[in-house]
Amino acid sequence: MKKFILISLLLGLSGCGDQPHLKAIAVNREGNKLLEKQNFQAANDKYIEALRYNPFLSRLHSNLGLTFEGLQQADKAQQSYAEAGRLAELNRDQDMKFVARFNEAQLLGKAKKVDEAIALYQKALEIVPSSNETKTNIELLIQQQQGGGGGQGDKKEDQKDQKGDQQQQGQQGDQNQEQDKKDQDGKDGQEQKDKQYQDSPKYKPRPFAGKELSEGDVKKILGEIKQQEGKIRSDYNRKESKEQPRDKDW
Numbered sequence: 001m002k003k004f005i006l007i008s009l010l011l012g013l014s015g016c017g018d019q020p021h022l023k024a025i026a027v028n029r030e031g032n033k034l035l036e037k038q039n040f041q042a043a044n045d046k047y048i049e050a051l052r053y054n055p056f057l058s059r060l061h062s063n064l065g066l067t068f069e070g071l072q073q074a075d076k077a078q079q080s081y082a083e084a085g086r087l088a089e090l091n092r093d094q095d096m097k098f099v100a101r102f103n104e105a106q107l108l109g110k111a112k113k114v115d116e117a118i119a120l121y122q123k124a125l126e127i128v129p130s131s132n133e134t135k136t137n138i139e140l141l142i143q144q145q146q147g148g149g150g151g152q153g154d155k156k157e158d159q160k161d162q163k164g165d166q167q168q169q170g171q172q173g174d175q176n177q178e179q180d181k182k183d184q185d186g187k188d189g190q191e192q193k194d195k196q197y198q199d200s201p202k203y204k205p206r207p208f209a210g211k212e213l214s215e216g217d218v219k220k221i222l223g224e225i226k227q228q229e230g231k232i233r234s235d236y237n238r239k240e241s242k243e244q245p246r247d248k249d250w
Helices: 022-036 040-051 058-070 074-091 094-110 114-127 132-145 151-199 215-243
Strands: none
Touching: 022 040, 022 058, 040 058, 058 074, 058 094, 074 094, 094 114, 094 132, 114 132
């Protein structure tokens, strides 16, 4: 992801229209050297010292804002840039107004305050309409506002999730098909078994013979039934006698 551009100018005080104190000029130079070495805390101390001689110099406040950014103190940096812009407006210092507005806008952009950042960038463009840095940062903010930032990663993640869902659905479909096949095979097997039973001569129903029975046939059948009943009763009584528990086992 592209980062916002920062106009990190180390501003000198000689020749500016707000009549800096000589001591403030010297201390500001010391602060600039420390800031170039990224010794942010020492540079911060120098700029605060210079402000004791000239508390209303917009360039000192702007340089102080750079040290606060280096110290990861964004709120104090924004306050310093805003104060630099206010003092530049009072002193009619157009260059300083542009730098202060630009740097405050890029801080607002980092803080996701998109509308405020764009408004300040537009004010900066009113001073320097040809500033490509300002136009680039505005474009980046608009892309973020429209969801352009990190969109590719989200798209890949969505595709990954969609692929996973499709695989899961495919596996579920395969399982359902396999179960359907098993059910169908079982059904086919049962039908085949039933067909075999039906085709077997053993399970075919015997045709009913519709001839009339004589008196002798009836007596014969009744005799056979009575004989079978007696046999069944005899077997049952023998079984009951065998399974009766004994009272004692001497």
